[in-house]
Amino acid sequence: MQYNISEKLVNMKPSAIREIFKSLTDPEIIAFAAGNPAPESFPSEKLAELASDIFTNRSSQALQYGITEGYLLLREQVTSRLETRFGIKREGNGVMMVSGGQQGIELTCKVMCNEGDVVLTEDPSFIGALNAFRSNGAKTVGVEMEDDGINVEKLKTAIDNNPRAKILYLIPTFHNPAGTTMSLEKRRAVYEICREKGLLIIEDNPYGELRFAGEDIPTIKSFDDAGIVVYCGSFSKILSAGMRVGFLSAPEAVFQKIVVAKQVEDVHTNQFFQMLCADFITKYGLDEHIAGVSELYRSKCELMLGELDKNMPECVKYTRPEGGLFIWLTLPDHICLNDFVKEALAKKVAVVPGTAFSPEESEISHSFRVTYSTPSCEQIVRGVKIISDIIKEMM
Amino acid sequence: MQYNISEKLVNMKPSAIREIFKSLTDPEIIAFAAGNPAPESFPSEKLAELASDIFTNRSSQALQYGITEGYLLLREQVTSRLETRFGIKREGNGVMMVSGGQQGIELTCKVMCNEGDVVLTEDPSFIGALNAFRSNGAKTVGVEMEDDGINVEKLKTAIDNNPRAKILYLIPTFHNPAGTTMSLEKRRAVYEICREKGLLIIEDNPYGELRFAGEDIPTIKSFDDAGIVVYCGSFSKILSAGMRVGFLSAPEAVFQKIVVAKQVEDVHTNQFFQMLCADFITKYGLDEHIAGVSELYRSKCELMLGELDKNMPECVKYTRPEGGLFIWLTLPDHICLNDFVKEALAKKVAVVPGTAFSPEESEISHSFRVTYSTPSCEQIVRGVKIISDIIKEMM
Numbered sequence: 001m002q003y004n005i006s007e008k009l010v011n012m013k014p015s016a017i018r019e020i021f022k023s024l025t026d027p028e029i030i031a032f033a034a035g036n037p038a039p040e041s042f043p044s045e046k047l048a049e050l051a052s053d054i055f056t057n058r059s060s061q062a063l064q065y066g067i068t069e070g071y072l073l074l075r076e077q078v079t080s081r082l083e084t085r086f087g088i089k090r091e092g093n094g095v096m097m098v099s100g101g102q103q104g105i106e107l108t109c110k111v112m113c114n115e116g117d118v119v120l121t122e123d124p125s126f127i128g129a130l131n132a133f134r135s136n137g138a139k140t141v142g143v144e145m146e147d148d149g150i151n152v153e154k155l156k157t158a159i160d161n162n163p164r165a166k167i168l169y170l171i172p173t174f175h176n177p178a179g180t181t182m183s184l185e186k187r188r189a190v191y192e193i194c195r196e197k198g199l200l201i202i203e204d205n206p207y208g209e210l211r212f213a214g215e216d217i218p219t220i221k222s223f224d225d226a227g228i229v230v231y232c233g234s235f236s237k238i239l240s241a242g243m244r245v246g247f248l249s250a251p252e253a254v255f256q257k258i259v260v261a262k263q264v265e266d267v268h269t270n271q272f273f274q275m276l277c278a279d280f281i282t283k284y285g286l287d288e289h290i291a292g293v294s295e296l297y298r299s300k301c302e303l304m305l306g307e308l309d310k311n312m313p314e315c316v317k318y319t320r321p322e323g324g325l326f327i328w329l330t331l332p333d334h335i336c337l338n339d340f341v342k343e344a345l346a347k348k349v350a351v352v353p354g355t356a357f358s359p360e361e362s363e364i365s366h367s368f369r370v371t372y373s374t375p376s377c378e379q380i381v382r383g384v385k386i387i388s389d390i391i392k393e394m395m
Numbered sequence: 396m397q398y399n400i401s402e403k404l405v406n407m408k409p410s411a412i413r414e415i416f417k418s419l420t421d422p423e424i425i426a427f428a429a430g431n432p433a434p435e436s437f438p439s440e441k442l443a444e445l446a447s448d449i450f451t452n453r454s455s456q457a458l459q460y461g462i463t464e465g466y467l468l469l470r471e472q473v474t475s476r477l478e479t480r481f482g483i484k485r486e487g488n489g490v491m492m493v494s495g496g497q498q499g500i501e502l503t504c505k506v507m508c509n510e511g512d513v514v515l516t517e518d519p520s521f522i523g524a525l526n527a528f529r530s531n532g533a534k535t536v537g538v539e540m541e542d543d544g545i546n547v548e549k550l551k552t553a554i555d556n557n558p559r560a561k562i563l564y565l566i567p568t569f570h571n572p573a574g575t576t577m578s579l580e581k582r583r584a585v586y587e588i589c590r591e592k593g594l595l596i597i598e599d600n601p602y603g604e605l606r607f608a609g610e611d612i613p614t615i616k617s618f619d620d621a622g623i624v625v626y627c628g629s630f631s632k633i634l635s636a637g638m639r640v641g642f643l644s645a646p647e648a649v650f651q652k653i654v655v656a657k658q659v660e661d662v663h664t665n666q667f668f669q670m671l672c673a674d675f676i677t678k679y680g681l682d683e684h685i686a687g688v689s690e691l692y693r694s695k696c697e698l699m700l701g702e703l704d705k706n707m708p709e710c711v712k713y714t715r716p717e718g719g720l721f722i723w724l725t726l727p728d729h730i731c732l733n734d735f736v737k738e739a740l741a742k743k744v745a746v747v748p749g750t751a752f753s754p755e756e757s758e759i760s761h762s763f764r765v766t767y768s769t770p771s772c773e774q775i776v777r778g779v780k781i782i783s784d785i786i787k788e789m790m
Contacts, residue, residue, distance in 0.1 A: 001593070001623050003648050004561070009506050012655045014463070039455040047458070048450035055443035060434035063442070063635035068409070099494060099639075099661040106660050110530070111404050115510055132659040135505070166399070198396070227396050240458035242666030244494075253398050260407045264527040265501050266494040270665045271637030 008115065008137035026348075030383040032370040033350035035176070035325065037237045038300075039374070041293040043280070047240070050279040054272060062272040068263045070097025070247070071274035077281045078233075078247045086208070087222030088231060094255030097247050098262060099269045101206045101234035104248035106132035107265070108202050108230045109167065111257040113138040118165040120158050120199070122150050124328075124357030124367070126176045129169055129204065141165070142359030145175070147319070149182025152189050159197050167200050172220060174207040174324025177357050177369035181322060187220050195226045200254070206234040206246075207324035209290050212298030214322035227251035230258075235277055237325070238290060243273040297325065300372040304380050311388035313395060328354075330367040335394045337366055343390050349383045403510065403532035421743075425778040427765040428745035430571070430720065432632045433695075434769070436688040438675070442635070445674040449667065457667040463658045465492025465642075466669035472676045473628075473642045481603070482617030483626060489650030492642050493657060494664045496601045496629035499643035501527035502660070503597050503625045504562065506652040508533040513560040515553050515594070517545050519723075519752030519762070521571045524564055524599065536560070537754030540570070542714070544577025547584050554592050562595050567615060569602040569719025572752050572764035576717060582615050590621045595649070601629040601641075602719035604685050607693030609717035622646035625653075630672055632720070633685060638668040692720065695767040699775050706783035708790060723749075725762040730789045732761055738785050744778045 054062050069075065079095040082088040098104045105128070109119065115137030121130065123142025130140050143158050144151045149172060159165050170190070172182035182190075194201050203220045221231040234246035250258055262268075280286075301321060308318055308327070318329040331337060341353045354365030370387075372380055449457050464470065474490040477483040493499045500523070504514065510532030516525065518537025525535050538553050539546045544567060554560050563585070567577035577585075589596050598615045616626040629641035645653055657663075675681075696716060703713055703722070713724040726732060736748045749760030765782075767775055 001590075001621055001646070003595075003646075004507070005649075005652055006505065006507055006509050006512075008509075009652050009656060012652070014651075014655050014658060036460050039459055042454070042458045044450065044454035044458065048447070048454065051450060052443070052447055055439065055446060059437070059439035059443065061637075063437045063439065063637045064434055065431050065631075065636045099665075102659065103661045110401065112399070112401055114401050114403075115532075117401075128659060128662070131655070135656055135659045137510075195396075198399075200398075236460075240667075241460045242456075242458045242663075244661055244663070244665050251396070251398075254400075256409075257400055257404050257407070260409050260526070261404060261530055263409060264497065264523060264530045265660060266498045266639055267523070268637075268639070270494075270639050270668065272635075273665065273667070 008135055012131065012134055028348050030349045030379045031374050032383055033352045034371060034374050036374050037241055037325070038296060041296060042240050043289055046280065046284060047276060050276055050283065054275050054279065058275065062275050064271065066268045066271040066274070068259050068268050070269060071271065071278060074274050074278040077278060081286065082231070082249055086219045088219065088249050092227055092252055093249045094252055095247060095249045096255065096259060097245060097269045097274055099246065099266055100236060100244040101204065101232045101246040102128050102132065103262070103265070104232035104246055105129045105169070105202060105204060106136070107258045107261045108250070108254070109133050109136045109138055110261050111254060112200055113166055116164060118162040119167045119169055120155070120162070120165050121169045121359045122171065122175065123359050124177050124354055125169065125359055126171060126204065127356050130359055133169070140359040145178055145180070147180055149180065149186040150190060152186060152193070155190065156193060159193070159199065165199060167202055168194055169202045169204065170220070171204045173205055173217070174210065174321055176207070176324070177326050177352065178328045179319040179321035179324060179326045181217060184217050187217070188223065191220050191223060195228055199228070201229045203229055203231045205231065206237055208233070209238055210294050210297055211323035212294045212301065221249065230254060238286065238293060239277060239280060243270065245269055245273050245277055294323070297373065300377065300380065303377055304372040304384060307381055307384035311384055313388070313392055315395070316391060325371045325373045327370050327372070328367055329370065331391065333366060335366070335391065337368065340390060340394060341368065344387050347386050347390065349386050351387065403530055407526065407529055423743050425744045425774045426769050427778055428747045429766060429769050431769050432636055432720070433691060436691060437635050438684055441675065441679060442671060445671055445678065449670055449674065453670065457670050459666065461663045461666040461669070463654050463663050465664060466666065466673060469669050469673040472673060476681065477626070477644055481614045483614065483644050487622055487647055488644045489647055490642060490644045491650065491654060492640060492664045492669055494641065494661055495631060495639040496599065496627045496641040497523050497527065498657070498660070499625070499627035499641055500524045500564070500597060500599060502653045502656045503645070503649070504528050504531045504533055505656050506649060507595055508561055511559060513557040514562045514564055515550070515557070515560050516564045516754045517566065517570065518754050519572055519749055520564065520754055521566060521599065522751050525754055528564070535754040540573055540575065542575055544575065544581040545585065547581060547588070550585065551588060554588070554594065560594060562597055563589055564597045564599065565615070566599045568600055568612065569605065569716055571602070571719070572721050572747070573723045574714040574716035574719060574721045576612065579612050582612070583618065586615050586618060590623055594623070596624045597627060598624055599627045601632055603628070604633055605689050605692055606718035607689045607696065616644065625649060633681065633688060634672060634675060638665065640664055640668050640672055689718070692768065695772065695775065698772055699767040699779060702776055702779035706779055708783070708787055710790070711786060720766045720768045722765050722767070723762055724765065726786065728761060730761070730786065732763065735785060735789060736763065739782050742781050742785065744781050746782065
């Protein structure tokens, strides 16, 4: 049969990262490429004990259908944390559970965009979000990033140049892949621009809990009096990535449509793990556990930055994250990124080439992403040495 | 802000059934409306014991990201069962895990349909599927059902009348809501028509394992030499609905695109519960457990049919299912369905009005769906008496 695949999917390929992820089953590979949280960050023993209680005492609820918006107690706990920790108001917003932060991004695009609409993003941006927009027939257009976040003037130009721009997608805190954080001043400026021009903002904040240096900066959603921000969060980097439990807070009118869209995607998020998250929060709270996870990443990030400082030639630039999982490195123009990535993989170090994060697909990149989350300390030291040596040889 | 919701979502409302489901928290209500499996059908104790083993010995795998296609062992087990139990060939087909059967249906539509394309369905059909198609901008067009399945002549006419018809969505076995099963003759005829006309078939079979009377009929997918059938299945009615684990088998070219589309919806299905399903199958197999579940439904269905035979006035027609969860009743024309449904709810019996299952939204219905799965035996007896009495009074 000749398959007439839909226009929105026909040219889409599997995410380069997920494909690299498959190759990471080789235990000899140093996995600087993965976006996985550190396995030791998951509170396995506590979860095991709470899980056993749910199976013993509440299995018929945990194994049965739930409502689309999510498990009520957990929604309330999330609403409350969003309010106290991130300044996100209850009034005018609905909070729901989704099957990972990824689903919140995808649903928001589905609800807002017609085919041919434009989603503006930082350049580079998270590949999973870019592909979610494309899979809904939206066009992605990138706006240059600076160390303190998106270039505001170029954002204005991009809006003017794209009359069908409907959404601005941002990862303001501990950006993936760039590792940078948007300044408060820019957050306010970007919010005002979008309010004026009628764009909806998706504020994606999967790493926001993982600050290990510097001071908190208010979320964009915290000053959302006009109701133009959909905030996406996740438990993936805190409690478990494999359980696929995330959440979002959205202006009521958008929220109602997201509920409908989620209902037809997967009815509701895994009920058992929603209850497990709620029980964890009830019994232990999140603060102590998150402090431990952040400390873990602080020490691994410091180690990696120290090794980069020691080994990397000066012509290579890299970001110095204050939280999250990623460092973004930029090679000098004369080094071919593809050659470098291939050579690194041949020497058993996997990194993600910057091209994977390009909003516009044909773009050339000289950057690549590494993570310090899953590699061991020994692997961080050895892996940085390997990639530094390769670059030196290519200079 | 004025929200410009996408054209595909702007007129969609939450599923009437999920809304009714919310009202079912009232313990006095007899829940003939729910589509939930019986809680006693879930093997809670066995799952609890296996879950404990996963938490103890394999938690870092179970809590970490997995690959989009699903947990390898489970995929192999499902592939093997589809082959031996349902005659579905490995060759030329990919099998993947999805977050409930619902997601398989939604993804297939997303991959195949452009906005404005038409999905043909049985009339009535499963509301969750209808809304999944609509949420992707497809138009749903219904084709009349008979006791042995879709009316084949009217299917031909519908294809001719809808040049943009791209998918035929069917629930051939223990239909939801109709409770009927399509004959082998019609399955073959429908397959040939779709092959000739270039339509893809979605064969949705969430209830196929739950036969308690009559003889198995081959799946449409079992004679899919042309590669035009996407088969959707689920563990929701067997092991747990709340865990959201389903699967699909699709022709390789379509399969590859479904993987991409799933990746951007939720990355992958809950990893822990995929492992739990696999462990259950490894340790216990499915046959013995399913035999027990089917026996449970046989006895409850017989009870309900017996009570209907005893109490219902003759002018009310109803189907006699050989498996699955649902009975479909049709009132005489002069009784107003809405009045009946309201009166039943006032007397604490919830049923789903047929209008909820209409592919064309404005349609009038005289039918309603009841389930025998979740109500107790006492509730079945009392509930049937109540709705029979209401109908007698309305005659």
